[in-house]
Amino acid sequence: MITLLADAPSGPHAAELEQFGRLGGLWRTSIIVHPADGSPPRHARGEWEFGYALEGRAVIDVWQVPPRDELEGGQRQPNQEIGLCVRIWDPRLQLWRFTFHGTASGAVVHMFAREIGAEMVLEQADGGRLIRWIFSDIGPASFSWRSEVSADGGGTWRLEQELTASRQKGAAWPTTQ
């Protein structure tokens, strides 16, 4: 599969592609899940790997919980998640189109995304809810991510998940430079 990945963004929208492309590389993640029923938060660890794809027209990532070095016997169980995200900048909409495919959950998620201030905000309207996934505090060695849901059209938001990511040294994917 040598045609999937790319070393750098390409084409007239390279600048937009770098909004997510700057996350290129392998990250260690620490996740806190806040159950909707108010029960105590759950903690998890994982890996998140980002890189350019499709001749530099897309940014993809692989989401894993738990990380590979915590898999029992080196094997991921059917209920342990490894999923794929694909992000493509759509110049006609001036937005990112985003899809996530979860192999364990079976979830297929469509979202739109846009840079808002210093954050990358992804949003999906699902039934009566708005769901946002937000990347923030993006730096060379770390970033934050959170999932929020609103049942009142964005008036109030409930935190579902929060995550901190630390870059794994010596494991970066090729980036723009």
Added chain:
Amino acid sequence: METSVGRPIELIAAPSNLGLRIPVRGREPGTWRAPAALLAAGMESALNAVEVVELPRPPYTVEAQPATRIRNGITLREHALALADAVCAALAASHFPVVLGGDCSILLGCLLGARRGGRCGLLHVDGHTDFFHPGNYDTATRLGSVAGMDLALATGRGELLLTHWPEVGSPLVADEDVIQIGDREAEVDGHGQLPPSIARLTVQEVLRIGIDRAVEQAAESFRQTGLTQSWLHIDLDVLDRRVMPAVDSPGSPGLDFDQLGALISGLVRTAGVVGLDVTIYDPQRDRRHAYPAAIVDCLAAGLAALAAGRA
């Protein structure tokens, strides 16, 4: 306030029906036919237009589109961006754009184009508040129709898809920079209720105080906020259903054509109007073609000062 007198009028045809629900199974809303009907009725010569730009008709989709609970939401964003380019180009050429809709969803593209030049108020002349947003109706049970949401979206309420825009960000216009004119008191049911931060003159108030006084109030309100330019949105359902039944949601009481022409004229003269859109006329509801001539005459009267500037 800036003045538009002396600016040549440029017509922009925006044949959209994306913001309306299907009125009858198997038949799309007919507002997309309005620009052609108005041009055929002589709009270009009546306004002494210097140019006519015709945008393509965007495709209408019955099915929900991915990740949005707004009918035609994705197509609508693409169309709004194209319309914004056309409006921006007209303003850059020192023209006065008159955008022929189309349903009220075209307001987003118009406002986006106008806002690229800086702060711009909104005179929302409409028989309804068009203020539905996910916070005041159940998005799970039905798709949202932007023709009933355009003011909410313009003020930043609703999905990211139609509230966050390149160059301008969000909102397209602040609450304090909006005046809603012409909705009917009896129809406010709590779902389209405006917040106190948006100034409002109901049609009952306009009819009671008269057009001249309504224009003075609107202009004074804008002056107090420091606005120097504004966009004028005209939904023809502000007219009384007795004189204009060929719209999606006709109502009464309402203005007559002379009153609407006088309102447009007054606002253009005093409220820094840099361009306007006229929406919701549906030729499919007007089988006898009874209304295009009256709409043309109304706009010609309202914009007489501009049209005369090129005579």
